Amino acid sequence: MDALLREFGTEQQHASVVLARVHALSLAPVEGRSGDLVWQVRKGDYDRATQVDLRWGLHRLTFDTPENASTLDMVRAFERRLGDKNEPMAFSAIADHVSRLTPSQHTGLFHDLAMAAEEASAQQDDAQCLRDNAPWQAWLTGASRAGHEAALLACIGMGASVRMPDASGNTPLHHAARFGHAHLIKPLVDAGADVSALNGQGWAPLHLASLHRHARACDQLMRNGADAEQPGWRGRTPTRMHQRERSYEQAQAL
Template sequence: MDALLHEFGNEPQHTSVVLARAHALSLAPVEGRRGDLVWQVRKGDYDRATQVDLRWGLHRLTFDVPENASTRDMVRAFERRLGNKNEPMAFSAIADRVSRLTLAQHTDMFHDLAMAAEEVRAQRADAQRLRENAPWQAWLTGASRAGHEAALLACIEMGADVRMADASGNTALHHASRFGHAHLIKPLVDAGADISALNGQGWAPLHLAALHKHARACDQLMRNGADAEQPGWRGRTPTRMHQRERSYEQAQAL
């Protein structure tokens, strides 16, 4: 929480942006130090064990530790790594530095490492719950309609599906196009949005942008592969819809 307050200050942020950042911070390594020995403890990718990255000056030693590791488990994992016969001289500097700790210092350091490993495990569990339980898909739709790029990117980062349609068949790209948010089109397409998807009424995003006279959105859609001659409901194309709107406006002017 302190890190989030420092990062965002008093600037108002959409909930999705704050929670996506909280998720990222929860996956960050836990850092600590004892004198000139410093470390990072992090959860390995996928099913890999928790890893400790122990450093002294330019020397570095990395070793795996089991789940729920006690202080004693941490010491054993460290000693097993030192006993790797394939690298007999690789970690002699760190091994020598650790051997010169007093008994109390030795115990305190490995206790701190065990506590850091537990903190990493708890944070990882919190991050997983956050990803699974927050309404990222609904927030993606809202961000697309509101033109909120930071929120949209946060939702995509957290796994919201840009190709998923709502009850009316509209995807996030349909909503962004309907409301003329040209700046959202490329991020959505880059994330895998279907530029030619038809909604429940038979309109593609370009149809909606043309219908509501959003010229910049039309331009961005076509720059990203939209077809101005794509047939929609009753065979109508975006070009035909645009021409019809122009003809209507000219008649109104007369």
């Protein structure tokens, strides 16, 4: 919470932005210090073991530890790494330093590492729950309609699909085009949005931008591959729709 307050201050943020940042912070390694030894513990993805990164000055030793490791398990994992025959002398400086710790310091170090491994595992479980259960797809649709780029990027980063249509067949790119949010076009396309996708009424995003006279959105769509002559409902193209709207405006002016 303190990290979020330092980062965002009192400025109001969309829930997706805050929760995406919470997710990122939950995946950060757990850090600590024991005397002049510093360490980081990170839970591995999927079936990968928890990894401990132990440093003393310029020297570094990295080793894997089992799930739910006790203090003794942590000691054994450390000793197994020191016994790696492929690198017999690589970690001698840290090994010598650890061997000179008093019994209480030695126990305290590996107890702290075991507790950090438990904390890292719990944080990753929380992060996965957050990723799986927050309404990222609905928030992506809302961000596309509202023109909220930070929320849009947060939802994409959390796995929301830029190609998934809503109940009316509109993708996030359709919504961005419909409401003239030109600044969202490239981020959506970069994330894999299809500029030629047709919604339930047979319109591509460029059709909607043309129909609602959003010139900058039209320009951005065409810069990113949209076809001004793509046929939509009843064969109508964005060019034809634009010309029709322009003729209508001229008639109204007269």
